[in-house]
Amino acid sequence: MSTKLKNGQSRYQSKAKVVTIKKFQLLTLAKATHCFNNAEFENYGDAYLEFPVIIQGDGSPSEIFNLYLLKKLEQTIQYDFKTFASIAHQLVDFQRFLEDEQLDFLKFHKLKQLNAIFQYRTRLIEQTNAGLISANSARGRINAVVNFYRFLVTEDLVDHQRYGIPFKDVYKYIAVDNEFGARRKMAIKSHDLAIHVPAKAPNPETIADDGELSPFSIESQTVILKALLKSSREYQLMFYFALFTGARLQTICTLRIKNLIGRKPDSQGFIRLPVGSGTGIDTKFQKPMTLLIPNWLAQDLKIYIDSPQAQQRRQKSSYGESDENYVFLTKLGTPFYTSKAEQQELIEKIKASDSFGARLKLYEGEAVRSYLKVVLLPEIRLIDPQFPSFKFHDLRASFGMNLLESQLQHLPEGHSAMTAVEYVQARMGHRNISTTLQYLNYKSRLQWRNKIQHEYESSLMKYVNSSVNLAGDLS
DNA sequence: GGTCCACGAGACTGTGCGTA
């Protein structure tokens, strides 16, 4: 019996699943023969990698769900296998429900409560209330199924003329205040089976910055740095990079050797490194920004790059001994994170090959997360047994907190505290200053709140006023 | 130590549209 709580196959008896086809190519019949095996086919359109297919509990492919995925593929301009995998996983949940309940989803009833989709919605709500899945997941699944039904109706695959369709498109009205305070209604298109997701109450113990982050105190940072001394040089440098630049894991792992060559420090002792779109270094959503790397860290990285250890890893890697290679590689020579640019190279390579067996393997930081939990955290707990579990991104939050504190400490006479906040906002790449203001508000920095209490509150009010949630005022 | 797999959670972006 599965011990996982949040696992589709533990919530249902059905063995329905999603499998992915490594390389998927549509074919057209060029020459028909009496025997299908002798027929000749021609390639039709592009090849798609890692295309998901829904398999029913009895092991056969689901014709209707897979037809839907194909139709969606036909309408897609930019194919992304992760998007299709996401839709397939949402739909397979519905398939499992249908098999368990032995329901015919193509049969529509006058009484809407008898329709399979209505019963599925009820089940999703029950699972949400029982804490088996989140409201977000329930919302995503019912929306995916509604879209699937829209396809059935559009393509005339069901007898909807007789009983109508099992859901209704509805317009919900929300209240919007403009900058002058005038309130008006705005219509949002939805459907009558939508599952409402209540707005999450902010957790005062964390900072909502790309997830719920918990910055470390200076004491905790010291413990981490001490434990890191026992780690390999690669992991030391990766963790230093996060703590001293605030970069995300994705950015650190996609740094290339060429990015560090020939860069001179500025007057304040920082190497200014552009990252994001067009630089070859990935950022979230490829957002362009400039990282400020302390020169001592940049020098350590250069020494590491020239070390025999780094050279050995490069020799095992696909890029080999080249400046195009990543700064950090695992001991097997694989990247910790496959950059967007390399993903594209791999996709083109597999598409161009005749082989249908080549696998698109992408790395997305699993090794680092695994290392943090399995190796580093136990090492930290040898120093401090009470040390809580943490995420790599908490290092970024700690960087933000350190930076803010240092900016406030060195604030020139007569300068606004908001100057410090705006500086941190730019360095962290926050789109919205309200995210940066959370750092100011964080409980461990109460002494700073007291110092700048008045200014802080007036600044905060401005943002609070602009983001008051008015939904629900209108029915 | 690192990889693989199968998910779940949730943050971010695009969309829709009335009004100044």
Next chain:
DNA sequence: TACGCACAGTCTCGTGGACC
């Protein structure tokens, strides 16, 4: 044309167990 914001869709991160 910019702005407001909930919803829907997309995509990244995280988890846990098994395995090499």
